[in-house]
Every structure is written in structure tokens, then in C-alpha cells.
Amino acid sequence: MGYHVVAIPYPGRGHINPLLNLFNSLVSDDGILVTFVVTEEWLRLLAAEPRPRCVRFASIPNVLPSETLRAADFPGFIEAVNTKMVAPVDQILDGLESPPNLIIADGCLTWAVKMGNRRDIPVALLWPMSATMLTAMFHFHLLEHNGHFPVDLSERGIERVEYLPGLSSTSLSEILGGFGGNYSYTLSTFREAISFTPKANYLLLSTLHELENLAIESLKSEFSILVHPVGLLLPPLSPAPDNLKPEYTRWLDQRQENSVLYVSLGSFLYVSEEQMGEIVAGLVGSGVSFMLVARSKAKRLREACGEGLVVEWCDQLGVLSHASVGGFLSHCGWNSVKEGILCGVPFLTFPIAADQFLNGKMIVEEWKMGWRLRKETSRDCVVMRDEIAAIARGFMNGEDGRVKDMRNRGRELSLVLRNRIVQSPQSNIIKAFLQRVDLT
The missing domain is CATH 3.40.50.2000 (Glycogen Phosphorylase B;)
Incomplete structure (x- = not known):
């Protein structure tokens, strides 16, 4: 039937x-x-x-x-x-x-x-x-x-x-x-x-x-x-063959393990122009290697991002599963949260709307897989570049004990979820x- x-x-x-x-x-x-x-x-x-x-x-x-x-x-x-x-x-x-x-x-x-x-x-x-x-x-x-x-x-x-x-x-x-x-x-x-x-x-x-x-x-x-x-309702993890790798994957291949901060603030709602300017300036000032998904703003932001990679779109799950990615600056939309956890990548939380503040709370307090970049009480406030730079620098410091703990927790939870999906x-x-x- x-x-x-x-x-x-x-x-x-x-x-x-x-x-x-x-x-x-x-x-x-x-x-x-x-x-x-x-x-x-x-x-x-x-x-x-x-x-x-x-x-x-x-x-x-x-x-x-x-x-x-x-x-x-x-x-x-x-x-x-x-x-x-x-x-x-x-x-x-x-x-x-x-x-x-x-x-x-x-x-x-x-x-x-x-x-x-x-x-x-x-x-x-x-x-x-x-x-x-x-x-x-x-x-x-x-x-x-x-x-x-x-x-x-x-x-x-x-x-x-x-x-x-x-x-x-x-x-x-x-x-x-x-x-x-x-x-x-x-x-x-x-x-x-x-x-x-x-x-x-x-x-x-x-x-x-x-x-x-x-x-x-x-x-x-x-x-x-x-x-x-x-x-989790995510697509299967399937790395592209070497001859079909997009340029951003080749760029990631050249970076050290856990050295890149991946930045994506979602596919629908936007942060303000002022806030995006502070994020870009803060990331550049931090000295951290980063990859930013900026959709229609990508061309305009490339010059301001210096050595950071700016793309209009990417296979997010593929990027998060790459060995060089050591952190995820995210708006904490539920799909992004699930992808980051499945790949074991710690989060810098920057919620924008709806459920994202509550998701960010779970990341930081319950799963212990992240730090707050935007505090939960400051939705309408602009986070300034100096604060962003300092937090990003510390967050990507693999020698910091807190960062080591987050990454270990991420690996453990990722393994649990992957086994659960197979079953x-x-x-x-x-x-x-x-x-x-x-x-x-």
C-alpha cells in the first residue's frame, strides 16, 4: 500500500x-x-x-x-x-x-x-x-x-x-x-x-x-x-571531493586546526549597519582568523575585513565540520545551534530575535559550550568593537583552560548526538x- x-x-x-x-x-x-x-x-x-x-x-x-x-x-x-x-x-x-x-x-x-x-x-x-x-x-x-x-x-x-x-x-x-x-x-x-x-x-x-x-x-x-x-533534522555530513571543493574550503584547508572563527548571523533577520560595522572592526582588531557569511553585504564588507574571508553563502554544516574551525559566532537560530553542536564547535552567542536568546542561554549555561558576546539584557544595545575584539581573542585562545573545557565538552556532546542519529x-x-x- x-x-x-x-x-x-x-x-x-x-x-x-x-x-x-x-x-x-x-x-x-x-x-x-x-x-x-x-x-x-x-x-x-x-x-x-x-x-x-x-x-x-x-x-x-x-x-x-x-x-x-x-x-x-x-x-x-x-x-x-x-x-x-x-x-x-x-x-x-x-x-x-x-x-x-x-x-x-x-x-x-x-x-x-x-x-x-x-x-x-x-x-x-x-x-x-x-x-x-x-x-x-x-x-x-x-x-x-x-x-x-x-x-x-x-x-x-x-x-x-x-x-x-x-x-x-x-x-x-x-x-x-x-x-x-x-x-x-x-x-x-x-x-x-x-x-x-x-x-x-x-x-x-x-x-x-x-x-x-x-x-x-x-x-x-x-x-x-x-x-x-x-x-536534529539536518542534512547528512558528506565532504565534497577534492576536485569539487569550493574556494572557501580551500581557504580553510590552509588554516591551522581550531584557528578559525566562523561568523554567521542567520539567513533572514539582520543586525543594524552600525552593529555589523562594530563586529567587523572588532574581529579585525582581535587578530583572530575568521570567515564571515554576509550575504548581500559581502562585496561591501570584503575590504573592511582585511585578511578575513567574506562569502555570500556557504555549506554551513560542511564549514562547521572542518578541522580548522574552532568557534562559531552565531545568532543562535535553532538550526545553526543544532549544526554547531553536532560538529562540536563552541559558540560565541549573539542572539537577535525570537527563540535565539533562550537558545543562547542553553548553550552557555546548560550545555556549557559557549560564551556570550551579546548579553541577554542588551538586545537593542550595540556591542562595541573593543569588547568584541577582547572576547573573540580570548574565546579562540586554545591555551586557555576554559576554552579547552568547552572544546572537550563539544567533542563529547557531538559524539553522543552522532551515535543517536545512527540509532x-x-x-x-x-x-x-x-x-x-x-x-x-
Whole structure:
């Protein structure tokens, strides 16, 4: 018997990649066909990339005309996703030659739950962020009950919250700081999405017990639907042959082991021009060898970066797994966090928005794999070049005992996660949900 899955991601790199990677271990003889719904823009971007053989793409119109508009008006982008995607996806479902046995949708798409319920199709929601962030949002009412929301984070951000199930002691800034001073729309959208989660049939978490056991167990106890961690959802590690190595890999090959600081602040949200200028000046002033991913700003920044390497794009997992990379200056988006941990690379945390402050807290305090470059109470403050230079210099000093401890911890956790991935192929998980779940 064949199975048909319709996958509906949120139209962003950090959401599309994990959902697409969920199907990586499926092969054609599993008897599973996946219709993967993307916007026209993403269809073009994904066309040249390898994809699982069981996946075919179906496209819908873009919700906004350009990436610039998405980044400049994030609440507007969220609203467009929640309104303009619905009718085109409905039309795709109407036109399928065989009805789906299962819809797997991004956990932020509340309308996908309604759509599946209306059509009597089981819905599995894939939560694209950390389980810790999900449990924090699920228990948000406790912050309100205890007088911790709304608050002025400039005055009370350092206050610690001890009562949220699934979270260790956490500051208010780590929970709320990623939503900025005007957190009303984005935060309310998060909360609405989570309120719809129990109306789905299954909740899939892109994590492992080895990383977030406390949060996973808390969610299992709170939700009446089945909650299951499905792994890191990263592409397989496959080094390119020597004759196909990109220039940045050849550059890394010429550097000493653990000597390069890899810098990437995500693929969607931006730091300010002033802050990027301070980061570049600080890195140059530190004397540390670094590789910076700067997307559209790459050409402009190359001259300012001196001997540092600046690229528009790279295979991040391939870079992080390179022996010369000894640190990762990251915005702490969940996919980047998972990639860095899998490769055992310590972090300099520089969160920008949403769940990233909470992820940074886990990196530093719970996994003990990083230092803070941006403190959790300073989301809207510019970190200056002298501070950046001093921290980067110390962070990349392999003779420092603290750095040695971080790198050892990274190697240990990386080994645990790699062994776990081998033991739990994702194809078994997908088939279990299609057959109405028996994960024993």
C-alpha cells in the first residue's frame, strides 16, 4: 500500500530545511510520496539543490514580493503567511490525484490544523524551534499570573524565573528579549499557534532527549496528543571531493586546526549597519582568523575585513565540520545551534530575535559550550568593537583552560548526538505516523 504525505513549511530557510530533511532517509521503495508545498520563490531556490527521491514540489504564489520586505516588516510577513497561503494550499489539496494520508505542517501554521481537521486528514505539526522555547510559550500564562508580563526589560530583565515547567532558572530577558520593545504582534502569533497545537494529532519536535530532556518530558505531560522528538533534522555530513571543493574550503584547508572563527548571523533577520560595522572592526582588531557569511553585504564588507574571508553563502554544516574551525559566532537560530553542536564547535552567542536568546542561554549555561558576546539584557544595545575584539581573542585562545573545557565538552556532546542519529533513522518515524503510530 502506498502512502501520500503533504508537507507545508513556513516559507523561510530555517523552517523549510528541517521539514525537508525529515524525509532524507526515505527511499522510493518505502512506498511514500511527499508533496512538498513551497512558494514560487522557494521553488526556484530549491530547484538546484538535492532533495529526497520521494519528494515532489508543488508551488503557490509568494506571500510578499521580496526578502527585503520580509526582513523590514517581520510582523507584516507573519500576517501575510497566515492569510495569503491558505487559499492556494487549499487549491493544491483539491487538485491532488490521491488524497493525503497525513499532513505535516510547520508548527507556526495554525490554519493548516484547521484545514486538516475540516478534511478529516490527520495533522502532525513540526515545531521548528527548540522544545524549551515551546514549553516557555505554552506556559506563558504563568508569567502573566506572576506579574512577569508585561514588564520593562531594561529594569527587570535580569530577574530569574524559577517556576516555568520544563525550564531551568531563566532570566526574563532570555524569555522575552527576542521579541523587542514592541513584542505584541509576533508574540501573540506565537501564542496563538501554540494554542492550536492540541487540535492537531501529533507534535513532532526537532530535537533529542540528550539536548532538551526536561522540556520534552514537560510537553509530553502537558499535551493530550502524542509528542515525539524526531531528531536534529539536518542534512547528512558528506565532504565534497577534492576536485569539487569550493574556494572557501580551500581557504580553510590552509588554516591551522581550531584557528578559525566562523561568523554567521542567520539567513533572514539582520543586525543594524552600525552593529555589523562594530563586529567587523572588532574581529579585525582581535587578530583572530575568521570567515564571515554576509550575504548581500559581502562585496561591501570584503575590504573592511582585511585578511578575513567574506562569502555570500556557504555549506554551513560542511564549514562547521572542518578541522580548522574552532568557534562559531552565531545568532543562535535553532538550526545553526543544532549544526554547531553536532560538529562540536563552541559558540560565541549573539542572539537577535525570537527563540535565539533562550537558545543562547542553553548553550552557555546548560550545555556549557559557549560564551556570550551579546548579553541577554542588551538586545537593542550595540556591542562595541573593543569588547568584541577582547572576547573573540580570548574565546579562540586554545591555551586557555576554559576554552579547552568547552572544546572537550563539544567533542563529547557531538559524539553522543552522532551515535543517536545512527540509532534512530527518520524513515522509521515517518512510517510509524503513517501507520497511526506504534513507536515501541
